[in-house]
Amino acid sequence: MRDPLSSKIKDIQPSGIRKFFDIVTEMKDAISLGVGEPDFDTPWRIRQEGIRSLEKGRTFYTSNAGLKELKIEISKYLSERCDLDYDYQSEILITVGGSEAIDIAFRAMLDEGDEVIIPQPSYVSYVPCCELAGGKPVVIDLKNENEFKLTPQELEEAITDRTKILLLSFPNNPTGAIMTKEELEPLVEIIKKHDIYVISDEIYSELSYKGRHYSIAAFPGMKERTLVINGFSKGFAMTGWRLGYVCGPVRIIEQMFKIHQYAIMCAPTNSQYAAMVGLRKCIPEVDKMRASYDERRRFLMKEFKKIGLPCFEPFGAFYVFPCIKEFGMSSEDFATRLLQEEKVAVVPGTAFGACGEGFLRISYAYSIEDLRVAIGRLASFIDKLRKEEDA
Amino acid sequence: MREEILKALEANGRIELAGLADKFGVPETEVANEIAAMEREGIICGYHALVNWDKVRDDHVTALIEVRVTPQKERGFDRLAKKIYQFPEVDTIALISGSYDFLVVIKGQTLRETATFVNEQLAVMDGIISTATHFVLKKYKDHGTLMNSEEREERMPVSL
Secondary structure, eight states, X not given: OOOOSOHHHHHSOOOTTHHXXXXXXXXXXXXXXXXXXXXXXXXXXXXXXXXXXXXXXXXXXXXXXXXXXXXXXXXXXXXXXXXXXXXXXTSEEEESHHHHXXXXXXXXXXXXTOEEEEEESOOTTHHHHHHHTTOEEEEEEOOGGGTTOOOHHHHHHHOOTTXXXXXXOOSOTTTOOOOOHHHHHHXXXXXXXXXXXXXXXXXXXXXXXXXXXXXXXXXXXXXXXXXXXXXXXXXXXXXXXXXXXXXXXXXXXXXXXXXXXXXXXXXXXXXXXXXXXXXXXXXXXXXXXXXXXXXXXXXXXXXXXXXXXXXXXXOBTTEEOOBOGXXXXXXXXXXXXXXXXXXXXXXXXXXXXXXXXXXXXXXXXXXXXXXXXXXXXXXXXXHHHHHHHHO | OHHHHHHHHHHOTTOOHXXXXXXXXXXXXXXXXXXXXXXXXXXXXXXXXXXXXXXXXXXXXXXXXXXXXXXXXXXXXXXXXXXXXXXXXEEEEEEOSSSOSEEEEEEEEOHHHHHHIIIIIITTSTTEEEEEEEEOOOOOEXXXXXXXXXXXXXXOSBOO
């Protein structure tokens, strides 16, 4: 029989820590700090609108690019919250989560061999999506001492003649790092100088704990070379609704539109109506959730200090990224032992790139009570390891 | 900071002051002092546990009693209110706009005790025109808290 598969897909590496995930899933009584989604239910008003839209029989396709009213709300929201100015008619495309936007952005922009600079640790889909689109990922290993921010020097060194896109994902999953306006500014000069485009995944933009999130697209001259990807999953606690959007220059959006039209048709109608209410009515609830995450973040930082676990203070998303190098074992070994001996699940940093070795991603999308129990167990595990070392 | 402290305490009367202090970026003693001041000023009037008595004994009832009264000259409603709230059985009493005057809540009594109280103490009091007693059948949410919280964790244990 002939090989049914494309060589491209066979070359894509499956996530290396699947084995670890299987153990977590099977262990029923473990406390997990491993999830990448909010613990809050979607605000009730949004859910109500989802139900109402079904009752009203809004069960048909919407226009390919998404509901006009939703795009208008997004345009308003972005201008109020992020100082971004997008025309709802031509510069915004509603997608099936931010994930679809990442995929079709690469597909619309890359030719075989074009290089995409992907700073890691970062979300797991960038590299495979880039490769599937024929691009060549060029990974930058971000540094703990820089609090996992991208420095101008690191960027400059990664650029070649084939560099076409820089992928930015701040606030970052898994490190929780953010980049402020001042920290982005020197990158802007380099990007313009080398005529590079930016795909900025800002899905965690609402979860920024040190002043408001600043988008790189807001710098003068950057809008025309940036795709901003955002969505409702994190800030509005709507992961399962699968709704995101991408904003950018018309000449890119209209090509992405073609892929979206042929491959997807449109984002879920029900979710679009619900999200509209989210933008109109639920910002106070988003603010409340942010305040709650922030409280947990501070709690964790304080507990780490007590344990003596080194961790830079992250100001975004809902992750902390402590360093476990002192124990002389791999992230995966550490996570596996922590799970087996103390029944606490965290994600090894290596899930997000090789440079995540020596780190753990700990999610604080959990109640303070859960965090307290889990951190208590982590503390006793670390205590045990240190005693082993001394012995 | 005051209003923030009050909101936090209203949601959780036993919240750790250290956590609150962190939130405002002030020393813990400052939060404690602020709370003590608000207690003195009568802004914080008390701390209570929210108890689901249904799980403890099944013969206690909560009654909401609508009371219509004749307001008294010069003293208005206050004097009558005082006469009612002196009874230890009365958990809550409030003057209400609309078709009746006081809403009186009686808690922690049996059905018979509640009936006796209404018939023998409340309804016969001078100045009271009528009462209408409503018994709570099931309480779902109180002070912003679900009485029977739905335990559920439907998220996958790990996701990237």
